[in-house]
Amino acid sequence: MxxxxxxxxxxxxxxxxxxxxxxxxxxxxxxxxxxxxxxxxxxxxxxxxxxxxxxxxxxxxxxxxxxxxxxxxxxxxxxxxxxxxxxxxxxxxxxxxxxxxxxxxxxxxxxxxxxxxxxxxxxxxxxxxxxxxxxxxxxxxxxxxxxxxLAEPLAVALHAVRRAGAVRGRRVLVTGAGPIGCLVVAALRQAGAAEVVVTDLLDAPLRLAAEVGATATVRADRPDDPAWGDAVDVAIEASGAPAGLRTCVERVRRGGTVVLLGLLPPGEVGLLGNVAVTREIELRGAFRFDGEFDEALALLAGGLPxxxxxxxxxxxxxxxxxxxxxxxxxxxxxxxxxxxxx
Missing domain, CATH: 3.90.180.10 (Medium-chain alcohol dehydrogenases, catalytic domain)
Structure with missing residues (x-):
């Protein structure tokens, strides 16, 4: 072979x-x-x-x-x-x-x-x-x-959404519109998120994010774009870039939740620690998946877009x-x- x-x-x-x-x-x-x-x-x-x-x-x-x-x-x-x-x-x-x-x-x-x-x-x-x-x-x-x-990457996305807690009716930010980020968008909409804002540095992945359910997309290099909207309830970092993590911490509301999904570069990465402390932001890691694999197969069979x-x-x-x-x-x-x- x-x-x-x-x-x-x-x-x-x-x-x-x-x-x-x-x-x-x-x-x-x-x-x-x-x-x-x-x-x-x-x-x-x-x-x-x-x-x-x-x-x-x-x-x-x-x-x-x-x-x-x-x-x-x-x-x-x-x-x-x-x-x-x-x-x-x-x-x-x-x-x-x-x-x-x-x-x-x-x-x-x-x-x-x-x-x-x-x-x-x-x-x-x-x-x-x-x-x-x-x-x-x-x-x-x-x-x-x-x-x-797509079952394996969708399972990763489902696990990240599960780590975020209750998202039904919530406003969620996803940083990074690569394959995982786009699947996170689909998983969030399936879980009942009311709004899903997706940010990326490139237009092509943002168009894909819109096709799979993003309610708004915004270029990460345009901080004054009104598409950012108000603070979000939950932010999921799916880019693996330190700048993406910074955006999540900055844009989530006080008492909100940030899920770290993308693997960051090796070694220490800068973090807005004081912001996380004074706003009581919860930082949660999401790594791989377990039973979500079977859930992913069922959702794919059911026509998840x-x-x-x-x-x-x-x-x-x-x-x-x-x-x-x-x-x-x-x-x-x-x-x-x-x-x-x-």
């Missing part, structure tokens, strides 16, 4: 690798589509995501869908050929966080295509992968692979082109790799 492998910053290769047979409790999947995530782009461009650096060749990708290829000995699961999505996380199940129902912050989680652990966990941008059976999700009836591939987020599809052999386009936010949002070829 072939796989998309990062060796370091700027070093992305398509390599031939052996396909592993599933063992007991495992299921093999023929991967059809994979979505390029912001973390994949960071590994490609910088050789790291936040504090997690690539120290050995690693197959990228954690947003993948395909078909069941084989079940391991004694394994119960969907029949061969069943279209499925792959939940990318394998938490330990025994730590205090797992016991407390917060498996998404398990320190011992194995996550597809992540350099957080050594040895790294190989990812899903391969034509054939083998994962624990409990990571496999048969697609709901009527849900096609092209929409289902997120199709505009997918803008490009490339065959696996053109992975470098796909990553380069995905890094150009002026023209692309979610870029897919088609791994179904030979």
């Amino acid at each position: 072939h796989a998309c492998v990062v060796h370091g910053a700027g070093d992305l290769r398509i390599e031939e690798r052996p396909a592993a047979d599933p063992g007991p409790g495992e299921i093999a999947v023929s991967v059809a589509l994979g979505g390029i995530c912001g973390s994949d782009l960071h590994y490609y461009h910088r050789g790291r995501v936040g504090d997690f650096a690539v120290t050995a060749p690693m197959v990228l990708g954690h947003e993948v869908v395909g078909h069941v290829a084989a079940l391991g000995p004694g394994t119960t699961g969907p029949a061969e050929g069943t279209p499925v999505a792959v939940h990318p996380a394998t938490p330990c199940g025994t730590c205090p966080e797992c016991a407390d129902g917060r498996r998404n912050i398990c320190a011992h989680t194995r996550y597809l295509g992540s350099a957080a652990r050594t040895p790294h966990v190989q990812g899903g941008f391969a034509q054939h992968i083998t994962v624990p059976a409990d990571q496999i999700r048969p697609l709901p009836a009527g849900l096609g692979l092209r929409r289902a591939v 997120v199709d505009p987020v997918v803008t490009h599809t490339f065959p696996l052999e053109r992975s470098v082109d796909a990553f380069d386009i995905a890094g150009d936010r002026a023209v692309a949002s979610k870029v897919l790799l088609d791994l179904s070829g030979t």
Whole structure:
């Protein structure tokens, strides 16, 4: 089989690798589509995501869908050929966080295509992968692979909205209109947010944000634009930029909530601490997801309007082109790799 492998910053290769047979409790999947995530782009461009650096060749990708290829000995699961999505996380199940129902912050989680652990966990941008059976999700009836591939990033968005607390009837600011930011918009509207204001430095992603439900969009470099409106009840930082975090803290009302979703640059980042103190602003982190993955599949099957987020599809052999386009936010949002070829 072939796989998309990062060796370091700027070093992305398509390599031939052996396909592993599933063992007991495992299921093999023929991967059809994979979505390029912001973390994949960071590994490609910088050789790291936040504090997690690539120290050995690693197959990228954690947003993948395909078909069941084989079940391991004694394994119960969907029949061969069943279209499925792959939940990318394998938490330990025994730590205090797992016991407390917060498996998404398990320190011992194995996550597809992540350099957080050594040895790294190989990812899903391969034509054939083998994962624990409990990571496999048969697609709901009527849900096609092209929409289902958004389940992982939509689950991230759903978790961030859940961390924000009650949003029904509220006014919410989202900083960053990349794929995650746009999916946060859709999740907020589905959860009943009355107004969703989205800010970004580029016009193209703002147009996409409007297509998926933003009630107002504003350029981040135009602080006097009346589209900003009054202070918001909740702000979700989805850009991963320190300036985005500053905007959230500045624009949220007294006693409001700021959710930090985008991963900021490594090291210390400036924070308007005194503003957070004197206004009693709540700062909440949002990292990955857990059960929201199944909720995301159900919402996608139910027609949640997120199709505009997918803008490009490339065959696996053109992975470098796909990553380069995905890094150009002026023209692309979610870029897919088609791994179904030979």
